Amino acid sequence: MKAPRALQPMFVLIGLAILLIALTAVARAISALAGFLVEREVVLQVWLVGLLVVGAIFARVVRRSMRRDDSPSSLWLITVTGLVLASPLALMLLQHPSP
Amino acid sequence: MTLAGVLTLGYIGISSYIAEQLVYETPKPIVRTPANLGLRFASVTVPSRDDHINLKGWFIPGVLPDGRLTVDRVIVVVHGTRTNREGPGDHLLELTAALARHGLGVLSFDMRGMGESPPAPLSMGNLEQRDVLGAVDLLRSGRLPFPELGRPRIIGGLGISMGAATLLLAAAREPAIRAVVSDSAYADAAPLLEREIPKRTVAVVGRIPGVFAPSALVMARVLYGVDLFAARPVDTIARIAPRPLLLIHGAADDYVPISNFQQLDAAATSPRTARVTTWVVPNTRHAQAFKNTGSVYVARVVAFFETSLGSDHTSAGAAA
Numbered sequence: 373m374k375a376p377r378a379l380q381p382m383f384v385l386i387g388l389a390i391l392l393i394a395l396t397a398v399a400r401a402i403s404a405l406a407g408f409l410v411e412r413e414v415v416l417q418v419w420l421v422g423l424l425v426v427g428a429i430f431a432r433v434v435r436r437s438m439r440r441d442d443s444p445s446s447l448w449l450i451t452v453t454g455l456v457l458a459s460p461l462a463l464m465l466l467q468h469p470s471p
Numbered sequence: 472m473t474l475a476g477v478l479t480l481g482y483i484g485i486s487s488y489i490a491e492q493l494v495y496e497t498p499k500p501i502v503r504t505p506a507n508l509g510l511r512f513a514s515v516t517v518p519s520r521d522d523h524i525n526l527k528g529w530f531i532p533g534v535l536p537d538g539r540l541t542v543d544r545v546i547v548v549v550h551g552t553r554t555n556r557e558g559p560g561d562h563l564l565e566l567t568a569a570l571a572r573h574g575l576g577v578l579s580f581d582m583r584g585m586g587e588s589p590p591a592p593l594s595m596g597n598l599e600q601r602d603v604l605g606a607v608d609l610l611r612s613g614r615l616p617f618p619e620l621g622r623p624r625i626i627g628g629l630g631i632s633m634g635a636a637t638l639l640l641a642a643a644r645e646p647a648i649r650a651v652v653s654d655s656a657y658a659d660a661a662p663l664l665e666r667e668i669p670k671r672t673v674a675v676v677g678r679i680p681g682v683f684a685p686s687a688l689v690m691a692r693v694l695y696g697v698d699l700f701a702a703r704p705v706d707t708i709a710r711i712a713p714r715p716l717l718l719i720h721g722a723a724d725d726y727v728p729i730s731n732f733q734q735l736d737a738a739a740t741s742p743r744t745a746r747v748t749t750w751v752v753p754n755t756r757h758a759q760a761f762k763n764t765g766s767v768y769v770a771r772v773v774a775f776f777e778t779s780l781g782s783d784h785t786s787a788g789a790a791a
Contacts, residue, residue: 400695423487424480427476430476431476434476
């Protein structure tokens with residue numbers, strides 16, 4: 373049971389990311405009615421606040437998970453989660469400089 | 472884990488802010504009109520195709536040698552990025568006037584998000600091609616000023632820089648554009664932006680480190696639905712054949728390097744039916760070919776349209 377529990381941060385991360393992208397899309401659709409200048413501001417604000425909230429929730433889940441599980445397999449899974457978390461950064465760095 | 476989280480959050484956050492700055496800039500005002508150059512014109516509203524954004528433009532009848540006005544052949548003129556239909560940087564209004572004085576009608580307009588047109592995100596041609604297609608729709612079936620001159624018989628296009636890239640994308644989809652002049656177009660917008668973004672400064676962040684450029688393009692898509700990776704005229708330019716195409720590029724262009732011209736030329740000439748003419752203008756930087764060569768530029772472009780669109784068929788018109 374430890375392995376699935378250790379995967380919890382990764383599932384939470386993926387779920388929160390999907391939720392944030394969906395929320396931003398909704399904010400874009402609603403604010404677009406007021407024109408692009410409003411849409412531009414609203415979308416960025418929703419996204420940045422959402423990123424902070426996602427970061428805080430994720431940090432809390434990880435901390436709880438690490439306290440609970442200290443077996444080698446759990447640590448490995450947490451490490452994999454960390455890599456998933458950093459993957460956007462890694463992908464972009466690999467792309468730079470562009471061809 | 473904490474370090475990965477903080478770095479990734481910071482990276483995405485800063486990239487998002489850069490994307491927000493990238494997709495829109497306060498439009499430059501229009502100071503002069505064709506009347507300042509002694510031409511008759513009418514202001515028009517050009518609804519973009521599909522998304523119906525009301526763009527602001529000028530409809531300028533051509534002036535025949537005997538002074539009569541004509542709209543028999545109309546050229547859709549498309550300006551570059553972060554400028555407007557007056558195009559103070561590349562003297563677009565002067566070029567527009569020169570075409571009109573050679574008997575070519577002109578429809579020039581501000582692309583979405585620029586000049587006097589409504590605010591909209593910049594997509595480097597991907598969405599703006601709808602603006603060009605809307606201009607074609609207006610000429611073919613919309614309500615035009617100067618009703619006594621009738622409706623245009625044939626339509627050509629001339630674009631500069633991003634306007635050229637946008638025109639290439641539109642012409643590939645719209646066969647009613649019978650001849651195209653592309654001046655300083657890029658083959659693919661993404662590499663250009665990735666190179667140019669680090670040269671810019673944005674509020675709060677200052678000069679943008681190059682490492683944020685690719686992610687800013689991705690964030691423009693996630694946040695504003697603007698796919699800057701899709702602005703690739705090189706993929707569609709071959710579809711313009713067998714219609715005539717004139718590719719112009721400055722040999723000293725350091726903004727859209729000459730390699731873009733070579734890629735476009737190679738792609739455009741790939742069909743057996745292609746009719747491509749090229750002109751590499753020596754010692755000329757980005758979008759400065761008309762400014763540097765003046766009457767030579769006009770003579771080449773007018774000769775190209777005369778050959779491609781035929782001579783004016785008008786038998787009667789109003790006096791200028």
